Amino acid sequence: MPTKQEKAAFAKRLRDLLEPLKIRGGTKLAEQFNLRYHGERPVTTQAAHKWLSGATIPKPDKLRMLAEWLNVKEHWLHYGPAPGANARPLARGEKYPPSPETIELASKIESLTPKDRFLVEEMIVRFYGEDATGE
Structure with missing residues (x-):
């Protein structure tokens, strides 16, 4: 189960990625996410707000969709950069330098x-x- 710090760090990465898209609230995030997501259950405004506020981290299928939409690696979005690596998100196919x-x-x-x-x-x-x- 993710700690409060891990959830807060995820929320910051997500907000930073959404800022250039002018997506700042749960309503807009849920709306834009659901345009791209074709799973069983669409995201509610409340769930999107919880992602942005650091209350929860999305389930794997939704996390995967967020990463695809925002063009970052799913691992980076969920866990952040590798220790000692720069904080810039990696594009799909790009790799962290070897530690x-x-x-x-x-x-x-x-x-x-x-x-x-x-x-x-x-x-x-x-x-x-x-x-x-x-x-």
Whole structure:
């Protein structure tokens, strides 16, 4: 369950993305969101207000739609930038620069035998699907 701080940070990212679109309230957000969202239940004005005020974070399907509409990565919209990364949202397909921890992990994987590297790759594919391999 997200903490108060996580919900507040999400709300700030959402408001910052909506500002250039001149969308400032729950009514306008719900209206514009529902024009794009074709799920079972449209968003109510009250739910949109809760997103903007930091009371709640949208369910995954609605979060995905917000990210697509606002042209940012779903992960960034939900969780924010990676630690030490700049606060700018990433466009779809853009990646955060590797952290020192990621570089260290990649070096360790690279030093494995080919058989063990293959096993690590198979685990990644199992956890994240075929797209994790970059294909």
